[in-house]
Amino acid sequence: MAVRAFAQTAVGDVVGPRTVPVGRATLVQYAAASGDQNPIHQDESFARSVGLPDVIAHGMWTMGAVGSVVEEWAGDGGRVVEFGTRFTKPVVVPQSGSQVEVTGVVKTLDGGSRRATLELTATSGGDKVLGRCLAVVQLD
Amino acid sequence: MAVNADFVGRTYPPSGPYPVSPQALAAFASAVGSTDPVHTSQEAAREAGYRDVIAPPTFAVTLAQECDRQFIEDPEAGVDFTRVVHGEQRFVHHRPITAGDEVLGTLTVDAVRQAGGHAMVTTRIELATTGGEALCTSTSTIVIRGGE
Numbered sequence: 004m005a006v007r008a009f010a011q012t013a014v015g016d017v018v019g020p021r022t023v024p025v026g027r028a029t030l031v032q033y034a035a036a037s038g039d040q041n042p043i044h045q046d047e048s049f050a051r052s053v054g055l056p057d058v059i060a061h062g063m064w065t066m067g068a069v070g071s072v073v074e075e076w077a078g079d080g081g082r083v084v085e086f087g088t089r090f091t092k093p094v095v096v097p098q099s100g101s102q103v104e105v106t107g108v109v110k111t112l113d114g115g116s117r118r119a120t121l122e123l124t125a126t127s128g129g130d131k132v133l134g135r136c137l138a139v140v141q142l143d
Numbered sequence: 144m145a146v147n148a149d150f151v152g153r154t155y156p157p158s159g160p161y162p163v164s165p166q167a168l169a170a171f172a173s174a175v176g177s178t179d180p181v182h183t184s185q186e187a188a189r190e191a192g193y194r195d196v197i198a199p200p201t202f203a204v205t206l207a208q209e210c211d212r213q214f215i216e217d218p219e220a221g222v223d224f225t226r227v228v229h230g231e232q233r234f235v236h237h238r239p240i241t242a243g244d245e246v247l248g249t250l251t252v253d254a255v256r257q258a259g260g261h262a263m264v265t266t267r268i269e270l271a272t273t274g275g276e277a278l279c280t281s282t283s284t285i286v287i288r289g290g291e
Contacts, residue, residue, distance in 0.1 A: 006191075023176055036167075036174035037205050062229045063204050067175030070200040079191050080179040080239075083200040087233030087282075138200075 006078040009117040009142040018076045018107030018121055023068045025060055026100035033064040047098070059093035065103060065132055066090075069123050072105045076121070077140045084118070085139035094127040103127045110137075117142045146262040146287060147221045150252045155213045160245040160273050161206050165195065168242055171202045197239035204232065206240075207268045207281040210248035214266060215285075222264070222287055230263060231284035237277040245273040253282070260289035 030044045039061055042049040050058050066088050074080035094103060107123040123136040165185075172182035177199050180187035188196045215222045240246065247270070254265040264285050270278040 029174070033174040036170040038208065063201060063232065064175065066232060067171075067177075067199065067201040071172075071175050071177040071179075074177060074179050074200060080177065080181050080199055081191065081193060081197050083236070085233070085235050086200045087231070089231045090229050 006082060006143040007076065007119075007140070009112070009114075009119075012109060012112060012119055012142060014109050014112055016109040018109070018123070019072055020104060020106040021072045021075075023072075023103045023105060024100060025064070025068070025094060025096055025103060027058060027096060027098065030058065030060055030064065030096060033061055033067070037061065037063060039063065055093070056095055058096045060096055060101075062090040062093075065094055065125060066136075068103060069105050069125050069133065069136060070138070073107070073121060073123065073138045073140065076107070077142075082141045083138055084141050085137070087138075088123075088136035089134035090132070091134040092127075092130045092132045094132050101127055103132065107138075145221060145257065146255050146264055147219060148255045150214070150220055151255050152252065154249060154251040155210075157247040157249045158210045158213060159206075159247040161209060161248070163198070163240055163242055163244040163246060165242040167205070168196050168198050168202065171205065172199050175199060175201065193239060193241060195242040197241050200234065200236070201232075202240060203234055203236075203270055203279040203281050206246050206248055206270055207283065210250045210268045211266060211283065213250055214252060214264075222285075226288045228286045228288060229283070230286040231265075231282075233282045235280040235282075237279060240270070240278050244278065246270050246278060247273055254284075262287040262289065 111120045121138045125133045256263045268281045
């Protein structure tokens with residue numbers, strides 16, 4: 004992949020949109036890869052017993068999935084130098100699966116450092132699941 | 144039980160070292176749907192200028208959560224883990240975490256706040272190699288839900 008060039012990037016450029024599917028198997032895979040084995044992300048009856056509507060995705064899975072969209076835009080995952088978010092709503096994952104819609108926009112560009120700040124939006128079932136999600140990308 | 148505000152400013156001894164394997168990076172990349180070959184192909188990573196395969200942008204959480212245990216499982220801190228929700232997460236990368244790194248994490252409790260019956264705790268973990276090279280600053284805010 005080629006790293007995105009500063010000269011070819013403008014404020015207002017759109018990132019995505021991407022539709023990311025998420026199923027129970029995705030969460031089992033993320034739990035194993037991340038070490039976060041909290042049963043609310045895998046066990047429907049446990050999730051309901053603590054007052055959740057169903058199994059919910061790990062917030063960090065959602066953030067990670069958005070990170071994958073950002074690194075695809077950047078052209079190299081190592082160029083994502085800052086990345087932060089608030090977790091505003093859970094991604095509910097019924098047995099039939101769910102999806103997350105990811106889009107973003109270039110908010111600011113810094114000519115000195117050749118860095119772009121992206122604002123990302125992630126929604127699932129019509130709800131914004133992340134808030135104030137910002138990534139800084141080091142461009143070429 | 145309220146979170147102990149006396150913990151603000153406390154820094155724990157470094158935890159680790161945590162070895163970073165290419166298998167762990169590839170498994171994490173796959174789990175978050177990344178297709179960037181810098182996480183899976185040594186050749187692609189070297190072409191991009193890295194020593195070996197590198198971590199996806201949020202992989203650092205796997206190391207940070209190990210360090211967080213020191214605080215969350217500290218009985219004196221008063222955190223009821225069954226009531227914890229992740230509120231906010233931020234990473235500042237100093238250089239990409241790379242396969243072969245041996246990582247130490249140093250945890251500092253930055254803030255403890257009470258609001259609306261909930262407690263919010265912000266912890267900061269400085270990840271660095273055993274050689275002292277800075278890798279990532281991971282800042283996390285957890286919400287401990289109040290009420291019964």
